[in-house]
Structures are given as C-alpha cells and as structure tokens.
Amino acid sequence: MSKALSAYPQPSVTVDCVVFGYDGQQLSILLLNRKEAPFQNKWTLPGGFLHVNEGLEACAERILLAKTGLRNLFMEQLATFGNVDRDPRGRVLSVGYYTLVNPRKFNLVAGEAANDVNWFPLAKLPAMGFDHKHIFTVALNRLRAKLTYQPIGFELLEKKFTLTELQQLYECILQSNIDKRNFRKRLLESGILKATGLKKTGLKNRAPELFEFNETNYKKLSKEGYQFKI
Amino acid sequence: MSKALSAYPQPSVTVDCVVFGYDGQQLSILLLNRKEAPFQNKWTLPGGFLHVNEGLEACAERILLAKTGLRNLFMEQLATFGNVDRDPRGRVLSVGYYTLVNPRKFNLVAGEAANDVNWFPLAKLPAMGFDHKHIFTVALNRLRAKLTYQPIGFELLEKKFTLTELQQLYECILQSNIDKRNFRKRLLESGILKATGLKKTGLKNRAPELFEFNETNYKKLSKEGYQFKI
DNA sequence: TTACTTCGTGTTTTATTAACACTAAGTAAA
C-alpha cells in the first residue's frame, strides 16, 4: 500500500448517462451512433472517460452539456457497472447516471465521436453496444421505483403544465392508468404545485388551468420527511 | 477514442465495505486500524484496490473473506464515491458495498495491512480516515430505507431465531418501537418464516418458539412483486 | 343553437395500518 498508485494496473473509468426525454406522448432515451470501434455504427448511451481531476457528477454534467447543451438537469447516480468483459478494449468501469430532460428545450448535437444522435422511444430501442441495454434497464426500473414515492418528473414538462399533462406523463412512465380525481386531489393537497391563475388556450375544448412546480416547498417538505406517494 | 486506454491518465479504484454486525444488543460496523500512511493509525472501512481482472462484487467478496473469513454474505452495491480530493495519494474512486453479518459466526482477522480490527457500535464510532464516515452514513440510510419495505436482516441473526429477537433487531436498526402483535401478525402471514416446532430454552421465562427464514418462499414472493412492509 | 370534447369536482366503499390488554408458560425464590 505504500507503493505509488500508478504501480498497480488500473481500470479505466467512464461515465454513461441514461437521458430520459418525454415529448408529450412517449418516453424516449437519447442514443449516439458511434463513429469508431468498438461497436462502430452501433447505438450507445452518451458517455465518456472520466478525467483524472474531475468529479463524477461533474463528468456527467460535462457529457450532457456537450450532447444536449443543457445544464442544471435533474441527475442521479445509478450504479457502477464493472463486469470484467463489458468493454472489448480492456478493463473499463462505467459509473451510470440517469437524467430527465424535455427534448423540446434544446437541439441535439452529435459531437465529434458520433455519426448521429437521436431519441428512441422505449418501445423501439435499437440494439446497443457494450452493456448499455442493461444499464438502461436498471435506469428505467429506478425511475419507476422512484416515481411511485416521489414526484420527480417536472423536468420532463414545460415550466407551466396542466394536471392532465402531468398525469399523462406519470401514466406513460409507469405504464398504468391513474384515477383522475385521486391524482388531482393528492397533488393539489401535497403543496408541491403552484397555481398560476393562467389557462392553457388553443385547445379544442375547455381551457385547463396551468400549474408550476413549487420547488421551494417541495424541498422543504422533503426535508421534513413528507412522503409523496403517487 | 481510438488511442489505447492506457494513454489516458487513469484514476485508481478501490472497493470499500460497510460491514454491519449485530450482537443481539446493538448494531456495529467493522473497522480496521491502518498500519500505513495515509491515515496511519486511523480507523477505516475494510477495503482494497480493485484488481484489473476482477469484478466489483468479486472484489468485495475477496476483501470480506480476507477480513472476516465469511463467504456468501448478503451484499449490495451502495454507490460510487468520486470526489477529486477524497484520497491524499491521488485520484481514487471508491465503489461502496454494504453487507450484514452475524459477528458470532466468525473470528476477526486483522490482516497484514492493519494494526487492529474491531467492531464499533454505531453510537461510539471513532473518527475515520478518507471519506469513510460519509460512506457509512449513506450505507446506514440505505439499510434503514431498505428495511422498511423488505426484510433483509436474517443474516444478522442465528439460523433459528425467535420473533422477539427479530423484532429487537428491527427496532435496533430503525431506532423505533414496533407493536409486538402487529409485527408478529404481518410476518407470520407473509409466509417468509418457517416454524421449526422447536423452542428456545435456557431462558428465565416461558420458552419462545424458534423460526427460520424461508428463503425459497421469500425469493418466490419477491419475484411476484410482493411487498414486505414491516 | 347544437354537438362535441376535455375540464374539474365529492362522496362512498374498501383496504390498510395503528392502537390496545390480558392469559399462558416457564423460571426462580420463598
């Protein structure tokens, strides 16, 4: 243990991100088409090597900024994937993160290492390189588990949204039907929504009210241990 | 990205384990006293460098086998800790695991890199080297969160145990009182306990029944999505 | 004016969780 760190053979470390997006209809993830081997022309999660003087979350932020142009995303560490043979180039660990974004808020950037970048609905995922399918599966399970006791989806919507839009998002992620009256009751009572007094117009029916996420109150309630069961 | 992996400066990777033990009275964790710098003579979590051809979980198992002589422990990945300055020797990531053991089932082994190894009750933890206090805190929160919706504590008890012993364990970990009748009712109805027909004797009062963990049934129910709320 | 579509709202029923106290069995001491 007194030997220099570099005396030991060391694994490489990447950070890979599962970027969930929602367009109002379906849940998608962001994939890049690789320009170079291994897995040339295969789709993979956006990711990259960890710089030696860069924190893990900073690395995830750097990668997402490069691919999506977005900052200050909701982001959470998922797990670290370390099967010995997960990367044909050698020993490479992947620290997985997942994040939620609204695809209409930015333009995609393929970047230099990718032929292409695209959103793929969960029902139409292509084959993926490395163990990225597995990382995706873990991320989806985490997202669903988390959503059932914490409302974390506001990043996927516009700043102002209707309760119906929010409900549809939840139904989409959880793949289940939610009772409208119970849903509205719980959310309005919870105190994590802020009425704007505005209505969404331009629809071919009655104009619904617009709400905002009350982040201040949400954080306060979270600290107090309040449980946001959906 | 076509450069050899070794062309990039690489972080070192360690695996550190939070080993929870329970002696029937209190919850403790296992700490080693370091023989060498950094943090010489300080207490730290058992851990070690990841070998380049070794899986993460295999590494955790190797470390625990060396320190405790135990195999086939309950073990779960916690998170990866990657602050740039968490190790004074350079850039070192730590993949954290936590595990549950019964301290009466084995003898501690200090190993060559440690002056000493010992159990510390949670109420009397010493200062720790690196960011190990933080890793411990994350582990404890995870353990508590997990315990409220899954009974994972059987590894901490003898093979045959009484319901009172199980309840005391839960109260100890969660730091709260549980109603005896509700607790027994839920567990007996759940089907994850197996009556042995035996009684625990040698006590100075009525001999309580001994139960075993029905792992087969537990796994079956888990797969079906059954929720074991305590 | 009428038809159509989605919005917005309360009450009842059911299920789950929490609260609660006494008798039974065994041990130890008088």
Added chain:
DNA sequence: TTTACTTAGTGTTAATAAAACACGAAGTAA
C-alpha cells in the same frame, strides 16, 4: 408447593389511507 416474576403469545376495534366511481361546466367547432 406455592407464590412472585418475566416474557410469550394472541384478536378486536378504531383510525387512516387508498380506491372506486359519474356528472355538470367550459370551451370549441360545425
């Protein structure tokens, strides 16, 4: 051997939370 002591073991009721359910209101389009 009787009595006191300690923990084991057991059901019912009350309170709370979750689920089920239908219709008038508001706006748009024809």
